[in-house]
Structure formats: C-alpha cells, structure tokens
Amino acid sequence: MGGSYLIAGRNVPTHYLAITTLATFGLGIFAVSRRAKSKKPTTPPINASSSDEEAFIKEFIKHAEEQDKNKEHH
Template sequence: MGGSYLIAGRNVPSHYLAITTLATFGLGIFAVSKRMKSKKPDTPPINASSADEEAFIKEFIKHAEEEEKKKEHH
C-alpha cells in the first residue's frame, strides 16, 4: 500500500492518518455549522417610556412574527 509512521511505538499506516484527518476536519465543520444554526438572533433592547408602550411593542413584534411564519408556510 504505502508507507507507515511510527507513532507512540506503533506502526500506523499513512491511509489511517489521512482518514483520521479528514474525519476530524469534517466533524469540526459539522459542529460549527450546528452551533450557528442553533443561535437565536439577538433582538435589540426595548427602550419604552412606559410599561404600556413596552407591552404594545412586544405585542406588535409577536404579531409580526406570527404573520411572517404564516407567509413562510404558504
């Protein structure tokens, strides 16, 4: 097949090293992409002058998100 390397007192074929390198790299990319998908987008803080205004803004945002979900399904 090919050469082998002496690692920790054992002969390791070069194709094992190649497979291990590719698998490690692939798992790293998978882990990073999984983490990026699970992040929830940050929303800016609500700077309302009263509790009623803050409640109105939160209700408006909730309604807008529901409308957007409806549009995605159609």
C-alpha cells in the same frame, strides 16, 4: 500495501493517517455548523417610557411575527 511512518515508536500505516485526518476535519466542520445553528437571533431591548408603550410594542411585534409566519406558509 503502502508505506508507513514511525510515530511515537510505532509503525503507523499511511491509510490510518489519512482516515484520521479526514475524520478530524469532518468532525471540526460538524462542530462549527452545529454551533452556528444553535444561536438564536435575539431581539434588542425595549426602551419604553411607560408600561403601556412597552405593551403596545410587544403586541405589535407579536402581530408582525404572526403575519410573517402566515406569509411563509402561503
């Protein structure tokens, strides 16, 4: 078959090293992509001068998000 390397006093075939390298690289990519998808976008804090203004802003944002969802489906 192929050659081998002496690692920590043991002979390790080259195809084991190749498989280990590819698996480690693949798992690294997978972990990074999972972390990127799990972050949800956060909304900035609402700095309203009164509770009525804050309620109006929240209702406006809710209405705008509903309109965006309706546009995506059509």
